[in-house]
Amino acid sequence: MDDENDLVKQALSLGGEPDAIRKFYKNWSETYEADLDRDLGYVGPQVAAEALIERIADDAMILDAGCGTGLVGVELHKLRPDLIIDGIDLTPAMLAQSRQKGVYRKLSEADLMGPLHDIAHDFYDGVVSAGVFTHGHVGPEGIDELVRVAKSGAPIxxxxxxxxxxxxxxxxxxxxxxxxxxxxxxxxxxxxxHTKDEVFCQLVVMEAV
Ligand SMILES: C[S@@+](CC[C@H](N)C(=O)[O-])C[C@H]1O[C@@H](n2cnc3c(N)ncnc32)[C@H](O)[C@@H]1O
Structure with a gap:
């Protein structure tokens, strides 16, 4: 794979185009975790999982939106092994990596920029998403469906x-x-x-009404 910072630059320039995103992440899926850890010190999954865990019951049913290779699922499972975690992502190759983690109940292909047809209203006790709401990936409109599938009072x-x-x-x-x-x-x-290059995120904690 190319130099890591080039990869991040490429990722941020995908323009939200589904085919480009799938192709890019297919090529990156096998080395994604090692690259991010070594070169960026990516802590988005830990930060998001810790914020969620404070607000949910031990056996809550959680949606990991844009689960990628499963880093959020692994963090959640470490903190609360009894959680029921489903993951969705646009890229089958990333879902295949998540599957190997053995911490998800169900993993499905879905586009967060459109309706999540397979998920009922008010379904999940909590929703989490790390690394997805950024340039070139999923825009603010993708949040609407996450709110729809969260139960009233569920943390997002x-x-x-x-x-x-x-x-x-x-x-x-x-x-x-x-x-x-x-x-x-x-x-x-x-x-x-990204702790190694001083990139920050806004950690958003909301509650569905
Ligand atoms: C930077 S990775 C983050 C993965 C994981 N949540 C993490 O923190 O490591 C971004 C992920 O978002 C997914 N993605 C991008 N656009 C998407 C969309 N429209 N719908 C669903 N997933 C999308 C990509 O396939 C990729 O797995």
Whole structure:
């Protein structure tokens, strides 16, 4: 694989185009975790999992949206082995990596930019997503479906890359959801994301109404 920073630059330039995203992550799927850990000190999954875990019951049913290779599932399982965790992602090759972790109940292909047809309203006790709400991936409109599938009172925890927060309209979207009475914002905290190159994220904790 290329130099890691080039890979991140390429990832951020995918333009939200599903075929480009699938192709890019297919090529990266096998070395993704080692590359991110070694070169970036990527902690999005830990930060998101820890924020979620404080707010859910031991046997809660959780959706990991954009689960990738399963880093969030692994963190959640370490902290609470009895959780029931489902994962969805656009890229089959990333889902295949998640499957090997053995911590997900169900893993399915889904596009977070559209309706999640296979998931009922008010279904999950908690929703988490790390590394997905960023440039070139899933835009603010993808949050609507995560809110729809969360039960009333369920926490929804998202990382949003700091450079995308204002620029891509995430702050405005999250404030609008609260104004509309769809969610309550519990916390928005600047948090570590890539610890080796000082990239931060906004850690968003909301509750579905
Ligand atoms: C940077 S990875 C993050 C994966 C994992 N959550 C983590 O923190 O390591 C981004 C993931 O988002 C997925 N993705 C990008 N666009 C998507 C979309 N529209 N719907 C579902 N998944 C998407 C990619 O396939 C990839 O697995």
């Amino acid at each position: 925890v998202l990382t949003v890359r700091d450079t995308a927060w204002e620029h891509e309209g995430f702050r405005v979207k999250i404030e609008q959801l609260e104004k509309d009475g769809t969610t309550r914002i519990r916390e928005i905290l600047p948090s570590p994301y």
